[in-house]
Amino acid sequence: MINGLVEPGFEGVADALRANLERRGDVGAACCVYVDGRPVVDIWAGIADVATNRPWTEDTIVLVFSTTKGATAICANLLIERGLLDPEMPVAEVWPEFAANGKEAIPLRAVLSHRAGLPVVDGAFTLETALAWDPVVEQLASQAPRWDWHEPAPGYHVRSYGWIIGEIVRRVTGRTLGQFFAEEIAGPLALDWWIGLPEDEEPRVATLLPPPPPDDPEIRELMDAFMAPGTITGDALTGPSNLFHYDDMWNTRRLHAPELPSSNGIASARAVARLYAATVGEVDGHRVLGAETVKRARQIESDGNDRVIGVPEQFGLGFSVGPGLPPACGPDAFGHPGAGGSLGFADPEARIGFGYVMNQMQLGVDSRSEMLVRAVYSALEK
Secondary structure (H helix, E strand, O other), X not given: OOEEEEOOOOHHHHHHHHHHHHHOOOOEEXXXXXXXXXXXXXXXXXXXXXXXXXXXXXXXXXXXXXXXXXXXXXXXXXXXXXXXXXXXXXXHHOOHHHHHHHOXXXXXXXXXXXXXXXXXXXXXXXXXXXXXXXXXXXXXXXXXXXXXXXXXXXXXXXXXXXXXXXXXXXXHHOOOHHHHHHHHHHHHHOOOEXXXXXXXXXXHEOOOEOOOOOOOHHHHHHHHHHOOOOOHHHHHHHXXXXXXXXXXXXXXXXXXXXXXXXXXXXXXXXXXXXXXXXXXXXXXXXXXXXXXXXXXXHOOOXXXXXXXXXXXXXXXXXXEEHHHXXXXXXXXXXXXXXXXXXXXXXXXXXXXXXXXXXXXXXXOOXXXXXXXXXXXXXXXXX
């Protein structure tokens, strides 16, 4: 049963979520859509924890992987709007150690658009040191880039993006990215979204279900080769030190408590939609980014076949645009998907904020968010 708010005309979104649960593999999920600063869809259904049969409820939250990068990008662009950062400034201007090994001229915009050449964290780490922050950012500051940042094609900084942007934010504000996000954005907007989850929120978290392997053995073999340690793709997706895989480790307090601003945001669909809505208009009197900031952030900074994940990608100042979003999105849409299926985006032309979260991860072909987005735009056209 679909629970929650569906305004007249948006019934197709509820139908799409129902079909996701019945035919497309969803176990528990939620979708929220804001139009002109207010919710028109806020729905949830299914099971949050298969082991206990705990239902997905109005206040369920879940780990959203790289949908977190959108929140991180919003933090960076807010600091740009306030004049504390500049897209053209060398990262080393606020983080002097970053200048090592030929990185002295790499600008902030190259990091935000995945062109900095640092998709892999070199060196040997334990999980404890990888989650301790300082060892990782010290390594990233010391190592050489793998390509020239002037090259236009992106190379997806799967996890390193969060450490680099997070350290820049810390150097400028004196606060961790999770603290800055909580105090400057999530708090004023009353968002159920954390980067570094407080322990007392743990009972609300849905249990992730790792993605099932492909049925076709040839595809499994290709994916294994693609993800193998020692390849740039494998090292970026599972690094540092082959420590991060899409398995039950992400259901532990050990992975929820630290800050991984690229990867471990925990949020509701309502929070994701509400945040993006506040980038393109006011939500209960609050607007996060001004129109000119959004216009600049949406401009394409990197474009081409991605050096790490091997598919066409386009990025603005931290946001995925173009082919990185579902095809049904409008041409002005910007946001970020997350591994396994979650998605957040805004469309300034359509004046919408969108959020979809779920606990059954899928890799490869995944039509769940596309069907929801298609239903949203269909409703807007009526």
